[in-house]
Amino acid sequence: MLKSVYSRIFYFCTIVLMFACALTGLIVVLFANQRVEQEANESFARTARILLTRIRAVSAGTDTLQIEAVTAELEEYTRNYNVDCYIFGEDGTLTVRSDYNDFEIVLSGALRDAASVEPYCRMGGASGNFTESTATYVEYFRLTDEGDGYYLMLIFPVARVSDFSSALLAVLVITVLITGAVGALLFYYSTSRLLKPVLEITRAAESYAKGDFSVRLQQTGDSELDYLAATMNRMADFIDRNERSRRSFVSNVSHELKTPMTTIGGFVDGILDGTIPPEDQRHYLKTVSSEVQRLTRLVQSMLNISKFEEGSLSPNYERIDLTHLLISTLFLFERKINLKNVSVHGLEECPKTYAMADKDLMQQVFYNLTENAIKFVNEGGALYLAVESDDQEAHVHLRNSGEGLSEEEIPRIFDRFYKTDTSRERDTTGVGLGLSIVSRIMVLHSGSVTVKSVKGEYTEFIVSLPLTQPKKEQASEQPRRDRRKGERRKGDRRKNHE
Numbered sequence: 001m002l003k004s005v006y007s008r009i010f011y012f013c014t015i016v017l018m019f020a021c022a023l024t025g026l027i028v029v030l031f032a033n034q035r036v037e038q039e040a041n042e043s044f045a046r047t048a049r050i051l052l053t054r055i056r057a058v059s060a061g062t063d064t065l066q067i068e069a070v071t072a073e074l075e076e077y078t079r080n081y082n083v084d085c086y087i088f089g090e091d092g093t094l095t096v097r098s099d100y101n102d103f104e105i106v107l108s109g110a111l112r113d114a115a116s117v118e119p120y121c122r123m124g125g126a127s128g129n130f131t132e133s134t135a136t137y138v139e140y141f142r143l144t145d146e147g148d149g150y151y152l153m154l155i156f157p158v159a160r161v162s163d164f165s166s167a168l169l170a171v172l173v174i175t176v177l178i179t180g181a182v183g184a185l186l187f188y189y190s191t192s193r194l195l196k197p198v199l200e201i202t203r204a205a206e207s208y209a210k211g212d213f214s215v216r217l218q219q220t221g222d223s224e225l226d227y228l229a230a231t232m233n234r235m236a237d238f239i240d241r242n243e244r245s246r247r248s249f250v251s252n253v254s255h256e257l258k259t260p261m262t263t264i265g266g267f268v269d270g271i272l273d274g275t276i277p278p279e280d281q282r283h284y285l286k287t288v289s290s291e292v293q294r295l296t297r298l299v300q301s302m303l304n305i306s307k308f309e310e311g312s313l314s315p316n317y318e319r320i321d322l323t324h325l326l327i328s329t330l331f332l333f334e335r336k337i338n339l340k341n342v343s344v345h346g347l348e349e350c351p352k353t354y355a356m357a358d359k360d361l362m363q364q365v366f367y368n369l370t371e372n373a374i375k376f377v378n379e380g381g382a383l384y385l386a387v388e389s390d391d392q393e394a395h396v397h398l399r400n401s402g403e404g405l406s407e408e409e410i411p412r413i414f415d416r417f418y419k420t421d422t423s424r425e426r427d428t429t430g431v432g433l434g435l436s437i438v439s440r441i442m443v444l445h446s447g448s449v450t451v452k453s454v455k456g457e458y459t460e461f462i463v464s465l466p467l468t469q470p471k472k473e474q475a476s477e478q479p480r481r482d483r484r485k486g487e488r489r490k491g492d493r494r495k496n497h498e
Contacts, residue, residue: 013187018180025172032168040158041121044137048119048152051077051085052141055152063147067096074098084155088112090148107138107151115140115151123158133158197225201232213240257298260291315358315444317469322394323350323387325359329366330385336374343382346397350387353394356469361441365449366396368434369461373400376459384460393447394467399460405453413451414439438463445469 051074058069065087074085078098087096092107114120115138123135137154197220207215213236217229267284270276276284327347337344373383381401388395405413414435442449447465 010184010187010191014180014184017183017187018176021176021179022172025176029168029172037123040123040135040156044121044135044154044156045119047081047083047156048137048139048154051154052139052152055087055141056143059143063144065095065143065148065150070096071098082157086153086155088151088153090150092151095150107153111138111153112140112151114138197229201228204232204236208236208239211243213237213243257295260294263291264288315361315469317356317358319354320357320359320362322353322355322357322362322396322465324352325363326350326366326385326387326396329363330370332367333370333374337383340374340377341380342374342377344385345382346385350385353387353389355389355394355465355467357445357465361444362465365438365441365463366398368438369398369449369463372434373398373459373461376400376402378402389467392467394465396463396465397460398463399458401458404455404457404459405451406455410451410453414449 054073054077055065055070058073059066070087074087074096075098077083078085085096085098086094086105086107088107089095090112092109092112094105094107097105111120119137119139121135121137123133135156135158137156139152140149141152142149197217200217204215204217207213216233216236219226219229267276267288271281271284327350330344330347377383377400384397384399386397388397438449442463442465445465446469447463449464450462451459452462453459
């Protein structure tokens with residue numbers, strides 16, 4: 001019953017509420033009883049003043065108590081107000097009494113000592129002729145300053161005070177119970193409304209756990225819960241995109257692996273079973289080799305993506321000439337450029353620009369961008385290259401004429417396995433990972449790669465690279481130099497051995 005957080009909070013708050021009400025009520029009861037007792041004491045004192053005035057009046061002119069006259073006064077007061085009256089001497093012996101009982105009463109020394117200092121009043125218990133609760137009032141007095149001292153004792157029935165306390169206590173108990181019940185209902189109602197969005201969030205989370213990311217949470221007007229709901233919705237959008245990307249990734253990888261493997265398997269089987277004649281085998285083996293290279297590029301690209309995501313790839317920085325690296329990379333595509341009759345512009349205007357970077361990784365950036373540009377340049381089109389720099393960054397521009405990209409395609413161009421047109425037959429060599437790898441390499445270099453395009457005219461990629469890198473990253477250049485020196489020493493030892 002107390003397993004849920006809600007039930008524990010509910011019972012805890014209900015108990016605290018009832019305890020607070022009971023404590024408050026108890027304080028009120030004690031204060032009220034104290035106030036009632038104080039008023040009763042004041043009433044007893046006024047009664048004693050009245051009786052002492054009468055006693056002094058009937059004993060006027062004497063230093064001793066007039067027994068008969070005082071007895072008559074006390075008996076009359078007892079009959080009228082139901083208050084037992086007794087007068088004791090200084091030694092505690094009974095002198096006058098207003099009742100008709102004959103049992104002996106002696107005023108104790110403790111009461112005499114207390115009353116000698118100030119009037120004494122105590123409530124509780126039954127005494128005198130009363131069976132209910134009474135109050136005892138004792139006061140020391142003298143008829144004259146030189147006369148004998150006496151003690152006036154009054155016994156008042158205080159059932160009214162006891163009844164008031166009992167009634168107040170009963171009201172307290174009833175109030176606590178009613179308050180607890182009403183508070184529990186209000187708490188249940190308010191927390192139910194409060195927890196309703198939480199329950200919806202829980203149900204949404206359960207749907208997400210089952211793989212259904214279509215559930216979205218609505219705003220409730222509560223800022224904290226609305227923020228949580230918005231966060232959950234963003235999380236669902238992110239997971240949904242990742243899930244679609246994962247499914248697309250698996251589908252694309254399966255397709256990219258299946259196509260060359262089918263080609264390789266078909267040609268190899270044809271050579272083995274003699275379907276392909278010996279004079280054509282070399283031609284088909286070249287096709288097999290091309291497909292194997294395609295598989296190798298795919299696997300290497302996937303490995304690089306994995307390293308980027310794991311954060312295990314660390315650039316080895318060195319001072320490199322970006323212009324020379326760009327031009328040397330471009331020469332690798334000389335044959336493809338000539339086949340498509342593409343003209344190249346801007347090389348003669350590119351100044352030498354040096355920056356701290358990983359040479360191998362930056363060559364991969366230029367290779368992937370150049371390959372992409374040549375792949376989608378129009379027949380007889382043009383490539384434009386430019387390298388510029390300022391005090392902080394170097395900027396490399398690669399532009400190709402052609403179909404360009406639409407506004408919908410530009411935000412997704414760096415996604416894994418994204419192809420702007422999967423139906424293009426000419427794009428049979430691509431795997432959709434090149435630009436994704438480029439963006440990750442530039443992040444490693446604290447740089448960026450952006451794209452500008454006009455549909456039907458051109459597409460331009462701009463690589464921005466810091467001229468210098470943080471010292472802690474530049475320190476990784478030394479291990480690379482050491483490795484190169486070690487490789488050269490190993491090579492020298494092999495030559496000497498030969």
